[in-house]
Amino acid sequence: MLPKTSELEAFVAVADHLSFQRAAVDRGVTRSALSHAMKALEDRLGVRLLNRNTRSVSLTEAGAALHARLKPAFGDLAQAVEEVNRFRDSPLGTVRITVPRSVGLTVMGPVIARLVAENPGLRIEVSSSDALVDIVAEGFDAGIRFGTRLEQDMVATRIATQLRFAVVGSPGYFADTAMPGSPHDLDRHRCIRYCFPSGVIFPWAFEKDGAAITVDVRGPVLLDDQELMIEAALAGSGLAFVFADRVERHIAGGRLVRCLADWTPQFGELFLYYPSRRFVSAGLRALIDLLKAGLPAPDDVAR
Numbered sequence: 001m002l003p004k005t006s007e008l009e010a011f012v013a014v015a016d017h018l019s020f021q022r023a024a025v026d027r028g029v030t031r032s033a034l035s036h037a038m039k040a041l042e043d044r045l046g047v048r049l050l051n052r053n054t055r056s057v058s059l060t061e062a063g064a065a066l067h068a069r070l071k072p073a074f075g076d077l078a079q080a081v082e083e084v085n086r087f088r089d090s091p092l093g094t095v096r097i098t099v100p101r102s103v104g105l106t107v108m109g110p111v112i113a114r115l116v117a118e119n120p121g122l123r124i125e126v127s128s129s130d131a132l133v134d135i136v137a138e139g140f141d142a143g144i145r146f147g148t149r150l151e152q153d154m155v156a157t158r159i160a161t162q163l164r165f166a167v168v169g170s171p172g173y174f175a176d177t178a179m180p181g182s183p184h185d186l187d188r189h190r191c192i193r194y195c196f197p198s199g200v201i202f203p204w205a206f207e208k209d210g211a212a213i214t215v216d217v218r219g220p221v222l223l224d225d226q227e228l229m230i231e232a233a234l235a236g237s238g239l240a241f242v243f244a245d246r247v248e249r250h251i252a253g254g255r256l257v258r259c260l261a262d263w264t265p266q267f268g269e270l271f272l273y274y275p276s277r278r279f280v281s282a283g284l285r286a287l288i289d290l291l292k293a294g295l296p297a298p299d300d301v302a303r
Contacts, residue, residue: 003044010037011049012074015067017137018057026139091282092121097272098135099144101128102194102226103163106245107144107270111290122283130224131197135275141284142274154273159291165264166244167204168256172236179259180239183213190238191217192229204241206263213263217241230256 013023014034024031042049049063059067099108108126115124127133127140135143144159167180173190180186183206194202201222206213219238223229226242233240233247234255240247244264250256272291274284 003041007037007041007044008070009074010034011041011063012067012070013139014038014050014057015059015063016071016139018059020052020057022138091119091286093281093283094123094125095142095281095283095287096125096127096140097142097144097287098127098129098133098138098140100146101130103144103243103270104128106163106243107159107291111287115287115290119283119286122286124283124287129197135273141281142272142287144270144272146270154275156271156273157288157292159270159272163270164244165204165241166247166251166258167239167241167260167264168230168233168247168251168258169239170234170236170255171257173233173238174257179257183215183260183263186215186217186239189217189219190221191219192221192223192232192238192240193217193219194226194229194241195222195224197224202241206260207265208263 010023010027010029013027014020017023017026020031020034024034027034038050045062047062048060049066051058051060097108104126112124112126116122132145133140133143135141169177177189178185180189183204186204191204196202201216204215204217206215217239221232221237223232226246229240229242230247230250232238233242234250239259247256247258251258272288274280280288
């Protein structure tokens, strides 16, 4: 008896991730369901495809051979079905994207509303993480990262947006601490530092009149989330170096005070990246077109 297509699709997912848990999340099923599908497939074929224990999953020689043939075949099938999208008014399906947590709200917030409004048959799944994600291994269609953190083999499209940093502190913090006049004064301040998932501490970069300065600031607070950094600054823990748009309302309301404004340039360019030009779904193409055109203004989204 020939294997069921669903069993073969499940096998490809497990083989791609080498993890029942990640494959189950990718396919939107339970880990138990995948396990049953793999057992049924191996019973039908009469060979073991996967070596698995409580800690790891690996492919047998037969499993590797089957995966090598099925992976491109399912890719061709997906592309054939996707081509039907051009006969519709709007694309269908799901677009899965990973974005840095620090810019997810700024970049994706306005885009999500417009994308689903213009494409009612489209679903978008956004995962926010500042870690470097292997979008192929993790099953994402695309990712957003700063240009300095892109993998070399990715197709990259520049996103039309501007991001600036702001150095902010609470009025209470500045009540007994002089405001810094230049980045060189930061060594006399308590600074709320940011840590990437890799453990690298984010340096504070400044520029004015062609002069660039990078400061490895000091301070007792180390966080991995900009929103937490803002909350810490509001509480008077020290100075925070965060995206300006995230603190505009706090500055306007007098809850935070901005300093070194003439030293904070536009930050590095953002790119949407994906693995190949050979197969770009209609949903991903719609997202790319929106991001290339520039982020819609809030009033435009509300209409």
